[in-house]
């Protein structure tokens with residue numbers, strides 16, 4: 001096999017900050033200065049960037065650097081592991097991204113206060129000040145400490161704007177539970193609930209009640225990915241990745257993008273959807289079934305809108321018409337989801353999406369699923385994939 | 392205690408629900424200026440409606456009134472209680488708890504409601520019943536029951552002026568090693584502090600000084616929050632700040648009910664506040680019930696000490 005990246009990526013700008021023993025500024029400031037200097041050298045603007053590559057050891061989150069610089073949509077970030085070994089590793093990430101069209105303009109950077117801040121010679125004995133720790137500091141003193149609390153903040157506003165009610169949240173949680181009731185591997189196998197039980201369940205963070213929240217589980221899930229050539233010789237029918245995308249949108253934060261003009265929205269998922277559809281040549285009408293990330297019931301609804309199954313604010317009616325159910329327009333989370341099968345960080349969802357395409361999903365016997373959607377979490381930089389039958 | 396004993400004990404205590412602690416009893420002294428003056432001095436309430444007869448004469452009421460919160464004061468026994476209280480249903484209930492090992496006592500909260508004002512010369516009549524008793528609860532102090540008395544106050548004409556609910560926890564004190572108990576007494580949990588670095592430390596330091604600042608680009612004047620080292624619009628590194636007036640509007644909110652976290656108030660209301668200056672800020676809404684909050688509600692912020700170590704902006708309904 002020959003790599004096909006030759007001449008498909010070029011370095012067009014370079015930049016350094018001042019080098020010193022005591023910068024007197026944050027590592028985030030250093031990163032922003034270096035990226036800006038390289039952009040200037042190349043004659044480019046921050047909005048020309050759509051990707052970043054750095055070290056896993058770097059303390060600067062890409063979305064923090066992007067917000068600092070004033071970047072637009074991001075479609076790629078990649079990190080290389082293993083300390084100094086990541087120097088050309090970060091460049092490698094950027095070249096792969098650009099040559100494959102995942103991104104058009106990637107900044108490779110590394111920024112550290114290696115002397116005045118965390119010194120490698122200190123080992124792990126010193127605390128490290130990261131943008132991430134500072135980020136959570138805007139919420140922790142007020143008690144906004146949990147994923148449920150952050151998602152509740154989005155949910156309350158989204159319900160206010162759209163008029164969607166708890167009826168729709170119940171429909172998501174209830175339909176998902178009914179799938180789990182038939183799945184022997186689900187935690188809630190043969191344990192249904194009804195509306196009265198749903199309404200009576202403990203309030204977690206208004207308006208999210210117990211059955212709107214996923215479980216916490218022990219377990220593991222795995223999928224093996226290989227080439228089409230190789231796949232043809234194996235035992236199972238192949239399931240191709242038709243499209244796959246990652247995305248962060250402007251002013252992205254981790255779970256708390258509360259500073260956008262309208263924060264009851266998930267523009268990052270819309271970007272992922274748009275790019276997945278473009279990559280695969282498919283549209284929402286071509287998707288026969290879905291596994292939509294369900295850490296909380298309302299986030300399933302927002303994603304249905306982001307992936308174009310219905311318009312903004314229409315997802316409530318969409319599911320209340322039975323769309324998610326076994327014979328609905330879009331059977332969704334047919335394994336019982338993370339609400340009722342298990343919370344394996346979405347990888348159990350990839351397993352189920354694969355089964356949907358193979359025709360082996362327990363709750364979709366005798367169905368032809370040409371294309372199935374599977375998505376990542378919401379409120380964070382996210383992504384999704386469309387899986388289909390291998391031709 | 393066996394399940395049968397437990398059931399028998401609970402039957403006995405729940406029989407107290409609805410029983411009268413005190414039949415309608417007029418206060419020994421009418422509402423009077425001397426008591427009002429002493430009470431307001433101790434509380435530090437300088438409202439002229441309570442103590443300034445000349446001012447009150449020119450007010451809509453035409454006379455001074457007693458502070459509504461004094462409602463419960465008028466019927467107090469006073470110095471007499473040092474020689475013992477007469478037996479009543481509440482005393483009987485407390486004795487019953489004590490007999491079964493529930494010797495600990497903790498007043499947990501008082502809630503008053505006001506319907507009508509009283510002035511010097513009026514007489515306050517109090518009636519009290521045992522309103523409710525909880526199921527057996529596991530508490531930080533030990534297993535126990537909450538019981539609540541309901542006092543109803545009327546004036547000499549039988550018109551209702553207010554009510555007071557007083558909740559008490561009767562519990563089986565948990566034995567703790569003396570040292571552990573004293574250490575626990577010293578360590579009152581506080582809220583999780585925000586780490587202060589180059590880019591945000593100045594903001595929190597200003598909060599410690601009673602101010603909420605908003606970072607402003609020196610070149611293009613764009614405001615930004617949370618603070619960042621560079622302007623996202625013009626990439627300038629130069630910035631200063633303005634002080635927010637803390638006039639705001641609730642853009643979204645939630646009540647964080649579960650799990651409860653040590654050091655935090657129970658069921659804190661968290662909100663995204665749109666500040667008048669145009670940036671958003673996450674903070675607590677206080678001074679009202681969760682059910683009073685709505686999207687679009689106007690609020691006013693104050694920077695306040697919320698525990699031994701923490702100073703935060705808090706927002707109140709207008």
Ligand SMILES: [Zn+2]
Pocket residue numbers: 608609610611612613622623624625626627
């Ligand atoms: Zn600017």
